[in-house]
Amino acid sequence: MNDAAEPPKTAVIVEDDPDIRHLLADVLESAGFATVSVGNGIDGVRAVVAHQPLITTLDVNMPGIDGFEAARRIRRQSDTYIIMLTGLEEEADVVLGLGAGADEYVVKPFRPRELRARIEALLRRPRAGESGGTAPAAGREGAQPTLSAPDTEADVLISTRTDVATVLRDDEVPAPDAGWLAHRDLHLDPESRLVRMAGDELDLTRTEFDLLAALMESKRRVRSKADLTLVLRGESYVTSYFVGDADKRAIEAHMTNLRRKLGDNPANPRYIETVRGVGYRMTSEFSAS
Structure with a gap:
């Protein structure tokens, strides 16, 4: 006891x-x-x-x-x-x-x-300072977790955090066994909660990270605003929790902030496109930039 x-x-x-x-x-x-x-x-x-x-x-x-x-x-x-x-x-x-x-x-x-x-x-969502059950460290939104001794080459790259551009070049895709998701020059690691664009690390809030991860995992499948609301709540399907207009406006606001950090123009998107009346999805890998 x-x-x-x-x-x-x-x-x-x-x-x-x-x-x-x-x-x-x-x-x-x-x-x-x-x-x-x-x-x-x-x-x-x-x-x-x-x-x-x-x-x-x-x-x-x-x-x-x-x-x-x-x-x-x-x-x-x-x-x-x-x-x-x-x-x-x-x-x-x-x-x-x-x-x-x-x-x-x-x-x-x-x-x-x-x-x-x-x-x-x-x-149910990880705090900005959490990683693998470690105690959260006080810090601003988007602060990255402190990792324990690295077990893999990917962890070495994350934990050293020195001159990222020399380790991961603009269009270099991490090794498949590293578990990274990739779309064009955008790379996301669900485990370490790191995002890199053209080799540069992005400072995303936890909500922006979760939205981007959901879209990158779905690739060209459209995710509705209601669906993305449930993702943020940790629900995989519609439950008794109501998804209202305020929830959908919040998704739009998060998406506006995420696109700004990606430098993505909604009228000519490189990463995330809006499917009017439905929701959002990643752009085609082969569409014009």
Whole structure:
């Protein structure tokens, strides 16, 4: 019998409305979290730095700094999962929130059951600092995991991290046994969660990585926005979890950010193309650039 008590999971709630703060605390505490609640963005950043929580909920409209700026400051210092809550429904606000480092975007009013489901889905996804069950290291979004002693040549390339361009040239495809996915000069390793484009390492958020991995694994098969939402939640088929318009707008926002980092023009895509009215898929390997 192990006498060591497992430390409680911590969640920080950043919300200026006391009623919503209490509701969020009830939902998170029922999910097994110890909660820390604050009423403004500055205190929220300080609370995250002090407690390094697993989950952070952020209101957008708050006194002092807003939720977008709070998310940016938090992301520079922590890999906490960030859920933004707001009454705003414009796509531009979704793009701003996700671009600032948020992992989820929930529109008020929300159902406690839906929020609980979103939290459970987030916890099934790897944090930015996780690799093979190692403890997450505090760091900004997209920080790469610290690897143990390398077992393969691919691990040596990842762990040394010196002059990547001399190791992996522009169009060099990693060895098949390395487990990398490849599309043109874009290479993705699901195990180490590394992405390289023309030999240069890309700094993607965990959500952008998961979306790109899903599309690269599917190749020319179209993935709908609802399908990609379920991928991010860790569900392989439609369940009782509802996929609404806000979820689909969030996928569009993540895709906008991903394409920007890839330097991909939606009107003439090199990597990801939109199938209007259906979803997204990788471009043909042989189409014109």
